[in-house]
Amino acid sequence: MAQETTWHPTKFRTHTISQIINQGDDLVKSEVTICGFMEANRGKGKICFIDLRDGTGKIQVFLKQGSVTDDELNQAQSLSRESTIQISGEVAEKRPPKVPEGQPKPPKEYEVVATKFTILTRAETPLPLGVTDEVSIGLDTRLDNRFLDLRRGHVNAMFTLRSRVLQYGREHLISEGFKEINSPKIIASASEGGTNLFPMMYFDTPAFLSQSPQLYKQLTVLGGMERVFEIGPAFRAENHDTYRHLNEFISFDIEGAWMNDDDVMCVQERMIHHIWKMVSKNDQDQISIINEFRKSQGDDPITVDVPSLPFPRIEYCDAIKMIQEAGEDISWGDDIDSSHCDIIAEKYPGFHFLPRWPMEMKPFYIHHVEGEVSSTGEQLSRGFDLNFGRDEMTSGGQREHNVEVLEENLRKKGLNPEDFSFYTDGFRYGAPPHAGWGLGVARLLMVLTGSKNVRETVLFPRDRSRVTP
RNA sequence: GCCCGCGUGGUGUAGUGGUCUAUCAUGAAGCGUUGUCGAUGCUUCGACCCGGGUUCAAAUCCCGGCGCGGGCGCCA
Numbered sequence: 001m002a003q004e005t006t007w008h009p010t011k012f013r014t015h016t017i018s019q020i021i022n023q024g025d026d027l028v029k030s031e032v033t034i035c036g037f038m039e040a041n042r043g044k045g046k047i048c049f050i051d052l053r054d055g056t057g058k059i060q061v062f063l064k065q066g067s068v069t070d071d072e073l074n075q076a077q078s079l080s081r082e083s084t085i086q087i088s089g090e091v092a093e094k095r096p097p098k099v100p101e102g103q104p105k106p107p108k109e110y111e112v113v114a115t116k117f118t119i120l121t122r123a124e125t126p127l128p129l130g131v132t133d134e135v136s137i138g139l140d141t142r143l144d145n146r147f148l149d150l151r152r153g154h155v156n157a158m159f160t161l162r163s164r165v166l167q168y169g170r171e172h173l174i175s176e177g178f179k180e181i182n183s184p185k186i187i188a189s190a191s192e193g194g195t196n197l198f199p200m201m202y203f204d205t206p207a208f209l210s211q212s213p214q215l216y217k218q219l220t221v222l223g224g225m226e227r228v229f230e231i232g233p234a235f236r237a238e239n240h241d242t243y244r245h246l247n248e249f250i251s252f253d254i255e256g257a258w259m260n261d262d263d264v265m266c267v268q269e270r271m272i273h274h275i276w277k278m279v280s281k282n283d284q285d286q287i288s289i290i291n292e293f294r295k296s297q298g299d300d301p302i303t304v305d306v307p308s309l310p311f312p313r314i315e316y317c318d319a320i321k322m323i324q325e326a327g328e329d330i331s332w333g334d335d336i337d338s339s340h341c342d343i344i345a346e347k348y349p350g351f352h353f354l355p356r357w358p359m360e361m362k363p364f365y366i367h368h369v370e371g372e373v374s375s376t377g378e379q380l381s382r383g384f385d386l387n388f389g390r391d392e393m394t395s396g397g398q399r400e401h402n403v404e405v406l407e408e409n410l411r412k413k414g415l416n417p418e419d420f421s422f423y424t425d426g427f428r429y430g431a432p433p434h435a436g437w438g439l440g441v442a443r444l445l446m447v448l449t450g451s452k453n454v455r456e457t458v459l460f461p462r463d464r465s466r467v468t469p
Numbered sequence: 470g471c472c473c474g475c476g477u478g479g480u481g482u483a484g485u486g487g488u489c490u491a492u493c494a495u496g497a498a499g500c501g502u503u504g505u506c507g508a509u510g511c512u513u514c515g516a517c518c519c520g521g522g523u524u525c526a527a528a529u530c531c532c533g534g535c536g537c538g539g540g541c542g543c544c545a
Contacts, residue, residue, distance in 0.1 A: 042508050049505050060506070080497090095504055126479040126497055126515095134507080135481040135495050140537060196544085212545060238544050239470065245544075338541080363545060383545090395545045438545065465536090 007056075012086060018056035020091055024110035027091040032112060034059070035086045035120070037151065038079055039132055048076045052087065052112075053151075060094060060111040061087050072117040082123040082131060082151070088116035136297060139455060146460060146469060154293035157286040158449045158457060164283050165275050165445060166231060169252060172274040176267060178227040178254060183216035185209060185233060189419055196237040198247075209235035212438060214365065215423045217255040218399055221434045222426040227256040231441070241464055243453045244391055244443060248462040252444075255436030261367075261382040261398040264435040265353050268386060268394065269311045272351060272444075279448065280304040290449060302450040305350075311386070312352040317374050319344055319354055332376050333358055341390035351393075355384035364409035367398040367433075386439070388447045396437025403427035 007016045014033045036054035043049050050061040063076050067089075079085070094111040128145045129137050131152055142149040149155050170180065186202055187210045197208040213230050220228050234251045256264060279287075284304075291301040314322070316336075323330050326343045330336075336344075336354070344352070359368045362383040372380045383397035400406045403424055407417040410424075417424060445457035455461040460469055 040507085042505050043503070044501075045503075047504065049508085051506075062504075064504085094506090097504095097506055129480060130495065132507080133480065133495050137480060138537075141480070214545070234545090236544070240543060241470090242541085243539085251545090366545095385545095392545095397545095 013054075016056040017052065017054045017059045020059055020110055020112065021057050024091060024093070024108070028093060028110070030091055031088065032091055033086065033088040034112060035084065037131075038081060038083050038085055040081060041076060041079060044077055046073075048073060050076060050085070050087075052085070055156075060109075061089070061114050062092075062111050063114045063117060068114050068117050072114075075119060076117050079119065080123045080125045082127060082148070084120040084123075086116075086118040086120055087112055087114050089114040134296065139453065143455065143461065143466065144469070150459075152293075154290045157289040158445065158451070159459065161279065161283060161286050161448060162441070162445050162457065164279060164286075165448065166252075166441070168275040168278040169271055170229075170231075171278075172271045173227075173229045173254060173267075176227070176270075178229045178256070179225060181217065181220055181225070181228045181230050182232060183210070183213040183220075183230055185235075188422075198235050198237045211236055212251065213253050214363075214438070215420075217253055217436060218365070218434065219423065219426045221255045221257050221436075222431055225257075227254070229254040234438075239464055244446070246442070246454055246458060246461050246463055249454075249458070250441040252439040252441050253436065255399075255434060257432035257434045259398070259435045260433065261355060261384055261396065261435050264396055264398075264437055265313070265355070265384060265386075266310070268396070268437055268439070269307075269309055269351070269353075273307060273309055275444075276304055276306045276448075280306055294450070299450070302448075304448070307351050311350075312348050313355055314344060314348065314352055315356040316354060316358065316380070317356070322347070332374060332378065333360070335361065338390055341387060341392075344387070345389040348387075349389055351386060351388050353384050353386050355382075356380045357383045357385075362397065364406065364413050364415065365399050366409075367400045367435075382435070384437075386437070388443075391443060391446070392440075393443050393447070394437050394439045396435070398433070398435040401427060401431040401433050403431070 007019060009015070012033070013035045015027070017034055017036060020027055020032065020034070034052065034054070036052040039051040039053045039058065041048055041050050046065040048063040050063070052059055052061050063073055065073060068076075089112040091110055092113050094109040096106055096109075127148060129141055129148050131148060137149075150159070174180075186200070186207050188205070188207055197211055200207050200209060212234050213232060217228055217230060230253045231250060232253075233248055235248050237247065238245070254264065254267065256267070287302060287304060294301055317332070319336055320330060320332055320334075323336070323340045323343050328340060328343065330340060356372075357380070358374070359366070359379040359381040362381045366381045366383040368379055368381045374380055381397065383395070385392050386394035386396070400409060406424055406427060410417045410420060442454045442457045445451065446454055449457060451457050455463070
């Protein structure tokens with residue numbers, strides 16, 4: 001439904017299953033060879049039906065005595081679920097299933113009547129988790145056997161959606177003049193402070209895994225790249241253990257010259273709007289697959305509600321007031337934690353920005369405008385967050401482009417400017433005002449797919465107690 | 470790291486001192502019927518996280534360990 005794809009024939013197959021499903025009328029009576037996983041087999045004796053699944057769809061294969069050898073028929077009937085097979089045969093219109101009186105007739109379907117049946121690999125039994133079983137499966141069991149979990153329709157659909165989300169996001173940013181970059185993930189020193197880094201050895205030099213592309217994407221903007229984005233991994237050695245934190249995650253970052261925090265908030269809301277609009281237009285088939293599963297689990301269906309623009313902006317000072325009015329003990333300068341976000345989310349359940357945080361709470365590279373102060377007289381910053389409900393999606397802001405201020409900020413945070421010379425030197429020879437943000441891809445996917453745990457939306461999540469598979 | 474909860478066949482569960490030689494579903498093995506389609510009928514298989522304790526008796530209660538889940542903290 002979504003994309004025009006050209007499926008060239010391969011060594012192993014002439015057609016994908018989706019091609020037969022979609023072009024069945026034209027293909028009836030023609031010879032095809034298809035491959036896939038055997039989802040189920042029915043029938044003993046003279047006939048056998050196989051539900052065959054490849055990465056594009058599912059189709060029924062019909063084997064009958066006479067069309068295939070008795071040996072082939074036997075093998076098909078006793079084959080274990082999820083074994084991979086190759087089928088050659090003729091496309092035919094499927095006999096419609098019996099439906100009770102008064103029920104609507106199902107739409108026309110196609111099948112392949114096999115003339116040749118080949119087992120590619122046999123699946124061991126029992127499966128560690130059933131691909132089509134109705135029983136629910138614990139997340140840990142699923143993640144230990146992700147290769148099988150991924151064969152389940154709704155799981156596959158979530159990662160298909162993830163691919164689309166990145167595609168639409170890229171598409172949008174490129175249309176606004178952003179260029180895709182990659183920054184190093186092996187770095188010499190703590191790039192920002194504030195979070196724990198994973199140490200490693202780089203030959204004989206101690207090094208770290210990057211926590212963020214922040215400083216490097218700024219350097220490219222200082223280098224005249226104008227507008228850049230990066231979709232890449234970030235590593236945090238934090239002992240957190242929650243539904244929304246991982247120690248390795250994919251960060252979707254942008255940085256643009258001649259922009260302030262308001263400008264990049266607008267970029268972000270336009271991008272999210274575009275992603276939601278495109279998913280809503282192109283990918284309802286994936287949403288339906290997810291909803292079918294949710295229904296079987298007794299969960300409400302998800303819908304792709306394209307958010308309206310602009311997203312609400314709730315400045316930090318107003319957020320504090322709102323939380324205080326709800327009776328919470330919080331004062332200016334305190335962090336807004338999860339329970340406080342629940343209060344804000346009651347009024348703003350969707351996407352909303354939280355701009356103008358206190359300068360002292362933001363990293364050294366965040367810009368501030370002299371004189372922009374709170375009612376308590378404290379300096380405000382040009383840093384912002386984007387939340388969806390209670391969950392933080394993004395952190396961003398305008399960056400400090402004046403090297404003297406930057407070095408002063410570093411000293412205020414107890415950092416030594418000399419350790420950051422690779423970065424601060426970039427500001428000494430002319431620096432454009434600039435701004436950017438970093439968005440957690442998995443968290444955005446949680447919103448889109450209704451997942452309650454970030455691990456659901458990451459193929460092979462890395463948390464405190466999991467480094468395999 | 471803190472608080473709370475949980476750990477039963479391959480998978481997901483019921484059972485909270487005694488006919489538990491442990492329930493149900495799903496699954497696996499075998500046989501039969503069938504253009505089936507969540508195939509079906511019959512037969513069979515398979516489990517109480519680990520260690521210690523209380524008790525006549527422990528899946529069940531207590532202690533420790535390990536593992537998992539939820540909440541929180543920590544966290545661009």
